[in-house]
Amino acid sequence: MLNVTGTRLDTSGCAPATGEVTQAKFVATIKTGNVETDQWLWESDFYYVDPTGKVVENIDVTQKADLWFPCTESVLLIKTPPNSIADGSPTLAIPNNSTTIGYHLEAGGVDQRVEWKLPGGLSAAVQSTAAETAESETTTQEQPATTTASETTYPTGTVPGEGADLNSGIPSEWDRDGNGLIDTDAPVGDGDCDNPQCLLGPNG
Structure with missing residues (x-):
């Protein structure tokens, strides 16, 4: 029904992290199937699992941390046509002790659940993403043009x-x-x- 790839966490343009919660954009590329829904990767469909196995819904974390305003340049996947590909970055409020980020979707009579493990914890995942982004920007930065002067031997x-x-x-x-x-x-x-x-x- 839905394929999610290229996932990463991006904290640029988000509220500063606190001791308990980190606001971040969940950047991803989706490929939809035949099912159509109002919004894919809806923030209220995300949940988190801590080291003890306790589950908490993203909407509850957002409300408790009072993080209702999205990160800048956060892109919602609204009215994405069936059988298409789109990029999005909904804003999440993630507990810092999370070991798993989960997404639970019910649409068109289909119940689908996807989870992303955070083996090094949330902090490691955010730092890894920031390092990869910085490396990518450095690699793709335009290099100054070099001109080799022609030489004539007399x-x-x-x-x-x-x-x-x-x-x-x-x-x-x-x-x-x-x-x-x-x-x-x-x-x-x-x-x-x-x-x-x-x-x-x-x-x-």
């Missing part, structure tokens, strides 16, 4: 776009064989210089 001792040899100051067209010396057939320079040797100046 011949050793040359200036990009100029082709001049930095080690000797000789233009590449005057040193075609790359031996660091001016070729004997290098082009004549400007002015009165009419041979390769004078291109280097008096100290060449």
Whole structure:
């Protein structure tokens, strides 16, 4: 009749916990069958079991703790169509000594009961949920984009776009064989210089 998955307790936006009761959202995903009802996971259909096996109804705990106002962003599963899937988070008032959270439903002539054990107690269940949520938010947080600059490798001792040899100051067209010396057939320079040797100046 009803399948409940992805359950966790979320205390964000809820009243501060007291020494006896913790208000929390019961976050879950439901998948309905052919039966239709006004509301699934109705708060009054939840109950709790303590270590001695004593059962207490959620509505009684809510009334005693005066926690009638729901947590912020609490979502009720009202008028969910048959054969559909929906997410909800009704607000519960859970005794801190609970070892089990139970849900008892009677609809369409069907009596269904589901229980969730709290092996480490309520506090451990709430802390575990908070840690998982924090880890999920950290993992999914958008990472800053990284840009890898493109690199261009130039011949050793040359200036990009100029082709001049930095080690000797000789233009590449005057040193075609790359031996660091001016070729004997290098082009004549400007002015009165009419041979390769004078291109280097008096100290060449």
